[in-house]
């Protein structure tokens with residue numbers, strides 16, 4: 082199992098896209114450093130001010146780049162499954178005394194672990210820069226590493242099942258793009274956008290159903306941001322305060338996304354175990 | 359206990375679009391014993407690769423069962439002591455020769471470290487790849503890839519090795535080396551299962567062969583027995599044969615082929631001895647008597663032709 086995870090890392094590192102990914106991260110980090118240095122010209126701030134500023138930078142950063150980071154991570158890992166399934170590669174892998182479920186789980190974990198470490202690098206650096214500069218050290222930001230990795234993992238299960246069934250990296254990337262940037266945001270906003278246009282009950286039900294079933298990578302960001310700001314998080318239902326317009330996220334999104342991931346992976350394992358190669 | 363044991367294996371592929379059915383294997387039952395080099399022959403598309411894939415649980419049979427070392431192939435532990443060289447194998451191109459071996463070695467259950475490094479050295483040396491060990495395999499030639507694949511299949515010192523076209527793309531010298539290596543592995547009591555089109559090669563190294571055509575097992579046996587053509591003998595004499603002797607011989611076997619100093623008969627041992635009696639009583643010295651053998655290739659072409667016309 083460890084061997085397959087390790088090889089998945091090697092595969093990631095061997096990819097050109099990996100360098101693009103890290104150059105992008107390095108640029109983001111450099112911009113951060115640059116911005117932070119600009120701020121300091123304005124003079125010494127109180128701790129309370131710097132806390133607010135740091136929180137604003139952190140949540141602002143996520144609002145801008147959360148989905149993008151997840152999408153980049155999906156692109157750089159989407160080919161793992163199709164490349165494993167190539168003729169001459171999969172035969173040899175299955176001929177080894179390892180069960181098929183373990184092979185697939187190792188590949189999945191390899192990709193997730195790879196993204197997790199990338200996030201430790203990216204978010205860890207940003208946290209260090211901000212904390213060093215401001216003197217406000219709050220580890221809550223680091224929890225976001227976990228949330229973004231989970232958001233990635235729930236989306237990656239979709240890439241895995243599409244990779245298994247179509248053996249195509251391109252299709253897997255297209256579908257995950259559609260989910261992250263079109264369908265999931267649309268579903269999150271279904272009450273404001275769609276339900277104001279159509280009031281048909283079946284349509285409503287279908288969209289509600291999809292919303293609760295599909296993973297919600299964007300709402301992991303709301304969880305991360307709420308935690309950074311030490312805001313309240315509802316247990317079961319997202320809510321909007323009608324007076325203030327403040328949106329409160331609930332634990333439902335991460336829980337349903339994780340359940341979705343487990344279900345899709347279970348089906349993927351079943352599918353992979355039964356298939357002729 | 360048989361090393362390989364199959365029971366009525368049956369495999370049917372359904373073509374994706376045309377829904378046409380292909381019988382890749384038809385009621386295939388056979389065993390392979392320890393220490394044998396077993397050759398599976400057959401024309402393209404006969405089902406040879408399909409059989410190996412079923413034995414390694416890469417593909418599942420529509421019906422029937424298979425065991426390796428007495429364990430059902432559905433259990434992945436059956437593959438603990440098995441090496442495999444797939445046809446057209448494809449290793450991760452970003453690895454070096456050495457990394458390929460250690461990766462697949464670990465997947466085979468070997469422990470990393472100095473023990474494994476020693477074994478990798480040994481295998482690369484055996485395949486004349488030592489100076490390529492640190493080169494990325496995308497720079498390897500076809501024959502080098504094939505040799506690396508062979509090294510991979512033997513790395514963990516398995517008790518049973520499946521080789522699908524092992525000498526494909528390897529030059530004659532390399533092929534000779536591979537044959538020697540296989541003979542040496544066999545001498546240590548290992549079992550080898552070989553798929554090949556190169557019949558002369560199979561004839562040289564295999565103990566037992568089976569011929570597969572369109573999914574049917576049409577012939578199986580020892581290489582020696584199969585290539586021996588019973589009842590066909592050739593006699594060579596020192597002196598020339600007179601007309602009188604020739605006529606006497608034709609009385610015994612009217613279809614005998616008679617040359618100046620040569621007699622070919624296909625009517626069996628008793629007639630052969632009668633002919634020899636005639637020659638000896640006429641004071642003709644016999645230089646040699648041979649039982650004719652056909653090459654595996656002749657046999658192969660004959661049985662496949664016969665099977666296809668039936």
Ligand SMILES: Nc1ncnc2c1ncn2[C@@H]1O[C@H](COP(=O)(O)OP(=O)(O)OP(=O)(O)O)[C@@H](O)[C@H]1O
Nearest residue numbers: 371372380382400401402403404405406407408409
């Ligand atoms: N995945 C598949 N789907 C459908 N048909 C297949 C599949 N794999 C093999 N076949 C069919 O099964 C038959 C046997 O194929 P197989 O690869 O076992 O032949 P082979 O004896 O190894 O041939 P070759 O000497 O060319 O390697 C062929 O008719 C082939 O078309």
Ligand SMILES: [Mg+2]
Nearest residue numbers: 406407445522
């Ligand atoms: Mg074949």
